Amino acid sequence: MLKKIFSRYTPLQIAMHAYAWSVLVILVFELITGNLSANPIQELEQRTGRHAITLLILSLACTPLNTLFKWTELLKRRRALGLYAFLYATIHVIIFFNLDYGLAWSLIAQTIFEKPYIIVGLIGFILLIPLAASSFDLWKKRLGKRWKRIHQTIYFIVPLVLLHYAWGKKGDFFALQGEIIRPLVYTVIAVILLVMRIPPVRRFLASLPSRILLLLRKRGTQSETIA
Numbered sequence: 001m002l003k004k005i006f007s008r009y010t011p012l013q014i015a016m017h018a019y020a021w022s023v024l025v026i027l028v029f030e031l032i033t034g035n036l037s038a039n040p041i042q043e044l045e046q047r048t049g050r051h052a053i054t055l056l057i058l059s060l061a062c063t064p065l066n067t068l069f070k071w072t073e074l075l076k077r078r079r080a081l082g083l084y085a086f087l088y089a090t091i092h093v094i095i096f097f098n099l100d101y102g103l104a105w106s107l108i109a110q111t112i113f114e115k116p117y118i119i120v121g122l123i124g125f126i127l128l129i130p131l132a133a134s135s136f137d138l139w140k141k142r143l144g145k146r147w148k149r150i151h152q153t154i155y156f157i158v159p160l161v162l163l164h165y166a167w168g169k170k171g172d173f174f175a176l177q178g179e180i181i182r183p184l185v186y187t188v189i190a191v192i193l194l195v196m197r198i199p200p201v202r203r204f205l206a207s208l209p210s211r212i213l214l215l216l217r218k219r220g221t222q223s224e225t226i227a
């Protein structure tokens, strides 16, 4: 059985699916066994939110990492990572509307207006829907050039979701106060990944391995002539 799995799927594929599903299984298990925390709904909300953003950033990392390391398999994993991110974001949103607020729409509306970070999260989630829906090959073909434009909204969605995260934590980035470490780490990683996609930066990164190789060869021949 294990041999069959390893011959059929790559280690990266196995790691990705194992991570995505094990998190869900652990969450459900902890919920059923009452091992979550004193505030299980909040814990569920926070953990699903964090996994959604982690998976979103992992899907964003595929293209720049392929540019740098020429690891083309990463490009094949982007879609699944993005869809897993959407799955966790959906669970996160359902927990908020259903478990947390019991679909009490007037209370939900009041909370949304009182807490602007919720509006930011809501916009982020709404914008994720067309991305997830059009991620399949059929839509890629049907939408043609528009597909790329739709998927470029990710550059807007990621900062929105990060703002939702940092704002929700009530930290102060500028005064370096509050629970800012985790949102700050995610933001720094996302900024690096987004910068790596800027065309001149991407071109530089693509040529980096051959530049390093050339430099190493030059050094090698220099030390040979000195010897």
Ligand code: HEM
Pocket (backbone or CB within 6 Å): 042, 045, 046, 047, 048, 049, 050, 051, 052, 053, 056, 089, 092, 093, 096, 118, 121, 122, 123, 124, 125, 128, 161, 164, 165, 168
């Ligand atoms: C309708 C849309 C959304 C609503 C109503 C919503 C609601 C919330 C709420 C209430 C919290 C605070 C939980 C707490 O600390 O008590 C939260 C935190 C968070 N949400 Fe959302 N959210 C939405 C969309 C999203 C999306 C699309 C993502 C990511 C892709 C996301 C990621 C996060 C993260 C990372 C946290 C912080 C988790 C932590 O405290 O460590 N949210 N969200």
